[in-house]
Amino acid sequence: MISEASGRLDDLLRSVGEASGRSPAPLERWNPPDCGDIDLRIDREGVWHYAGTPIRRPALVKLFASVLAREGERHVLITPVEKVGIVVEDAPFLAVDMAAEPYEAGERLVFRTNLDDLVRCDTEHPLRFEPQAGADGVRPYIYVRRRLWARLTRAVFLELAERAEEREVDGRRLFGVASAGAFFPLAPADERNGT
Structure with missing residues (x-):
């Protein structure tokens, strides 16, 4: 753990600020030393906290998110001069809006994160549905970048569910969602029909 928390955040801010002019940041070209973990956390609702206090500056959160990646099970902020680990309780982003745009094979779903x-939902940015115990059923996610996912908010998931359809895939009837010519299974059709 990093012991000098206030100085570490300033160093991190300075490092991220130096890289913020690039879009997107070329994290794959940077190989900074791993400096351990910092007291930065993204809660289940997508709120970023530093030392237990929510970060209220959207520009600062966006700056941090621009250098966020996942390495194995660890979420890290990578700058040209250092890499630090942070805690992510579920997914680092939330999908808060959804729309459909015309696509050569029908429609393509487009999500906006928090x-x-x-x-744009396609084979490179797939949807995934994680089974959950209890009343929640499944928890939906869309791939954003760098092994990072956005969890769909309940309202967006309900909107997505209205677009779900039944299809046969590899001899099985599945209930799922189509986007950009791809089909993302949600559940076997017999589970949906209660059989």
Whole structure:
């Protein structure tokens, strides 16, 4: 753990600020030393906290998110001069809006995250549905970048569910969602029909 928390955040801010002019940041070209973990956390609702206090400056959160990646099970902020680990309780982003745009094979779903990233759902940015115990059923996600996912808010998931359809895939009837010519299974059709 990093012991000098206030100085570490200033160093991190300075490092991220130096890289903020690039879009997107070329994290794959940087190989900074791993400086351990910093007291930065993204809660289940997508709120970023530093030392237990929510970060209220959207520009600062977006700056941090622009250098966020996942390495194995660890979420890290990578700058040209250092890499630090942070805690992510579920997914680092939330998908808060959804729309459909025309596409050569029908429609393509487009999601907006809580940090204003636009993500077009296709085979490179797939949907995934994680089974959950209890009344929740499944928890939906869309791939954003760098092994990072956005969890769909309940309202967006309900909107997505209205677009769900039944299809046969590899001899099985599946209930799922189509986007950009791809089909993303949600559940076997017999589970949906209660059989």
